[in-house]
Amino acid sequence: AQSVAQPEDQVNVAEGNPLTVKCTYSVSGNPYLFWYVQYPNRGLQFLLKYITGDNLVKGSYGFEAEFNKSQTSFHLKKPSALVSDSALYFCAVRDKGTGGFKTIFGAGTRLFVKA
Amino acid sequence: DTGVSQNPRHKITKRGQNVTFRCDPISEHNRLYWYRQTLGQGPEFLTYFQNEAQLEKSRLLSDRFSAERPKGSFSTLEIQRTEQGDSAMYLCASSSEGTVETQYFGPGTRLLVL
Numbered sequence: 001a002q003s004v005a006q007p008e009d010q011v012n013v014a015e016g017n018p019l020t021v022k023c024t025y026s027v028s029g030n031p032y033l034f035w036y037v038q039y040p041n042r043g044l045q046f047l048l049k050y051i052t053g054d055n056l057v058k059g060s061y062g063f064e065a066e067f068n069k070s071q072t073s074f075h076l077k078k079p080s081a082l083v084s085d086s087a088l089y090f091c092a093v094r095d096k097g098t099g100g101f102k103t104i105f106g107a108g109t110r111l112f113v114k115a
Numbered sequence: 116d117t118g119v120s121q122n123p124r125h126k127i128t129k130r131g132q133n134v135t136f137r138c139d140p141i142s143e144h145n146r147l148y149w150y151r152q153t154l155g156q157g158p159e160f161l162t163y164f165q166n167e168a169q170l171e172k173s174r175l176l177s178d179r180f181s182a183e184r185p186k187g188s189f190s191t192l193e194i195q196r197t198e199q200g201d202s203a204m205y206l207c208a209s210s211s212e213g214t215v216e217t218q219y220f221g222p223g224t225r226l227l228v229l
Contacts, residue, residue, distance in 0.1 A: 041222075043222045044208075046218070049217065101163045
């Protein structure tokens with residue numbers, strides 16, 4: 001069965017510092033991996049996805065994520081955090097092997113960036 | 116591209132009543148998804164349509180839940196005999212056909228069952 005774990009409920013970082021939001025996954029086959037962001041009173045917005053190829057994926061707003069197959073991780077990173085990055089971040093996985101379209105989301109990590 | 120829209124945005128109902136939500140996807144998107152999100156959790160997959168065909172359903176989707184997409188455009192999600200445990204945010208997403216398409220989410224319908 002597919003699953004996603006976001007081990008931190010909350011991440012606090014100072015503006016200008018690098019940030020990391022952690023995600024680990026479990027699928028029976030190879031994964032498609034996604035990061036979404038949710039701002040207050042707004043729908044989920046796509047940030048980036050890993051399909052295949054280069055393990056480092058670059059996405060919107062300066063975010064990137066690194067796929068690590070041996071550690072089954074897909075951590076979200078940004079070199080320099082902005083106050084406006086404060087939001088709820090969701091990691092998601094889809095099992096490439098099943099051929100289905102069911103996407104499993106993690107419980108979310110709230111990011112607070114202090115000025 | 117006006118984005119995915121959902122109506123109503125909020126719904127308060129009494130236990131035992133039926134409710135229906137509507138989702139209008141991005142016009143050229145032939146794939147449509149419904150999710151449920153409760154406080155402190157990520158979205159949970161409910162069902163998936165490709166055009167008018169409902170191709171996947173989660174076991175979360177009990178007999179009281181039914182979804183349709185009659186002409187492959189808008190979709191409705193109906194909950195019959197609502198229970199307090201149905202209180203949640205119901206999210207709709209759409210995507211275009213492709214190998215690993217990006218899902219675009221609507222703002223959601225927040226349901227409160229009293």
